[in-house]
Amino acid sequence: MTKIAIFGVGLIGGSLALCFKGKPGLTVVGYSNRQSSVEKYMKRGVVDYATTSLQEAAEGADFIFLCVPVGNLEEYVTELSKLNLKPGCIITDVGSTKASVAECGKRLELNGATFIGGHPMAGSERSGVEAASTNLFENAFYVLTPDESTSVNDLERLRNLLVHTRAHLVSVDSKSHDEIVGAISHLPHMIAVALVNQIRGYNENNGLYELLAAGGFRDITRIAASDPVVWRDILINNREVLLKLLKDWNGEVERFAVMLESLDGDAIEEAFQTAGEFRSKLPERRKGMIHSLYDCYVDVPDHPGIIGNIASELGSARINLSNINIIESREDVPGVLRLSFRTQEDLDQAMLLLDKTGYTVRQ
Numbered sequence: 001m002t003k004i005a006i007f008g009v010g011l012i013g014g015s016l017a018l019c020f021k022g023k024p025g026l027t028v029v030g031y032s033n034r035q036s037s038v039e040k041y042m043k044r045g046v047v048d049y050a051t052t053s054l055q056e057a058a059e060g061a062d063f064i065f066l067c068v069p070v071g072n073l074e075e076y077v078t079e080l081s082k083l084n085l086k087p088g089c090i091i092t093d094v095g096s097t098k099a100s101v102a103e104c105g106k107r108l109e110l111n112g113a114t115f116i117g118g119h120p121m122a123g124s125e126r127s128g129v130e131a132a133s134t135n136l137f138e139n140a141f142y143v144l145t146p147d148e149s150t151s152v153n154d155l156e157r158l159r160n161l162l163v164h165t166r167a168h169l170v171s172v173d174s175k176s177h178d179e180i181v182g183a184i185s186h187l188p189h190m191i192a193v194a195l196v197n198q199i200r201g202y203n204e205n206n207g208l209y210e211l212l213a214a215g216g217f218r219d220i221t222r223i224a225a226s227d228p229v230v231w232r233d234i235l236i237n238n239r240e241v242l243l244k245l246l247k248d249w250n251g252e253v254e255r256f257a258v259m260l261e262s263l264d265g266d267a268i269e270e271a272f273q274t275a276g277e278f279r280s281k282l283p284e285r286r287k288g289m290i291h292s293l294y295d296c297y298v299d300v301p302d303h304p305g306i307i308g309n310i311a312s313e314l315g316s317a318r319i320n321l322s323n324i325n326i327i328e329s330r331e332d333v334p335g336v337l338r339l340s341f342r343t344q345e346d347l348d349q350a351m352l353l354l355d356k357t358g359y360t361v362r363q
C-alpha cells in the first residue's frame, strides 16, 4: 500500500484526499492539530484514517502533502526533519507561494526524504473540508517547483501520483512562480478586497450601493470572500513581489485618472480594446483562474418560482447544479441567471435540456 499523509484537510487538502481515496493501492491519512477537525475528516469520509499525532501520520508515509496555510509550512517541514521518515518519502506542499518553503526544504536535512514544492492553480473563495471536491483540479494547471537537486525519479513518482488529480502538471522555478502568481492571483485578490472595502465605506451612508451592486461588481469581487488567514499568510509571504506589483498598479490607476482629466476618449477606448483582446485569448475552462466552474446563462422572465422551476427541471434529469446566481432581475425586465456546474458533461446536458424546455440559454 502507498501511504499518503495529508496535513490540513481543508479545501485543497480535502480535494486532494478525495482524488486519492479509494484508488487501488492508495491509503490516505489526514492529520490535524485539532481533535474536532480529525473527527470531521472521518465523518465526511474524505480520508481513510485521521489522527492528531504528527508522528503517526508521517511515519511510514510514501508521500506527505502539506496543505496548511503558507505561514505554517516551514514549521511543518522543520518538524518532519526531526522524524524518522520512510526512506524515499516525498514531502510536497500546496502553498500559494513557493520560494520560502522551497528554500526551507533545501536547507534542512530530511534524512532520506525529499522536498518538492507544488501549487495547484485551482481553488475557490470557499474554505474548509466542506468545500472540498473531487473535480477541483480537473483541467487546472498544477505547478511543481523542482530544483537542480531534485532527482528525476522522485519527480516522476510525484507526477505519477498527481495523475489522479486530472490536472496539467507544469514545472516552474520557485522565484518565477512567485512573481507570476503574485501578478495573476495575489494582486487581483488585493484589488478585489480594496474595491469591496471602498464600496462598503460608501454604503455605510447610503444602502443603495449594496442594493444596486449587480453582475459587474459581483464578478470582479467574488474572490474578496476568500479565507482571511490563508490570504494574510500569502500576502505577507510574497510581500516583496507584491509591493512592486502595487507600484505598477498605482501607475495603471493614475493612467485612468489622466484619461478622465484630459477627456481622452480615444485612450479609454484603446484601454478597453487591448484589455478585451488579451482577456478573450485566455483559455476557457481553466478552473481556479478565470472560470472556477462550468457556467451557462439563461434569460428568464422575472416571475416568482422561475428559479425553483429551473432547479427542479435539472434535478429531475439528475443533473448536478453547483451554483445559481441572479445576474440581473428588475420588474418587467427579463433577468439573467448564471448556472454553474462542476463538469462539462453536466453543463452540456443542462444546456440541451433547458433549450428543449424553451429557455434561451448560452455560454
Ligand SMILES: NC(=O)c1ccc[n+]([C@@H]2O[C@H](COP(=O)([O-])OP(=O)(O)OC[C@H]3O[C@@H](n4cnc5c(N)ncnc54)[C@H](O)[C@@H]3O)[C@@H](O)[C@H]2O)c1
Pocket: 007, 008, 009, 010, 011, 012, 013, 031, 032, 033, 037, 067, 068, 069, 070, 072, 094, 095, 096, 097, 119, 120, 121, 122, 123, 124, 125, 126, 127, 128, 129, 227, 230, 234
Ligand atoms: N484557497 C485556494 O484557492 C487555494 C488554491 C491553491 C492553493 N492554496 C493553498 O492551500 C493551502 C490551504 O488552503 P485552503 O484554501 O485549503 O485552506 P483551508 O482553510 O480550507 O484549509 C486549511 C486546513 O489546514 C488546517 N490548519 C490550519 N492551521 C493548521 C495548523 N497549524 N496545523 C494543522 N492544520 C492546520 C485547517 O484546519 C484546514 O483544515 C494554503 O497554503 C493555500 O495557500 C489555496
Ligand SMILES: O=C(O)C(=O)C[C@]1(C(=O)O)C=C[C@@H](O)C=C1
Pocket: 095, 096, 120, 121, 122, 123, 124, 125, 184, 185, 186, 223, 226, 287, 288, 289, 290, 292
Ligand atoms: O478561483 C479562486 O477563487 C481562486 O482564488 C483560486 C486561486 C487564484 O487566484 O486563481 C487562488 C489561490 C491559489 O493559490 C490558486 C488559485
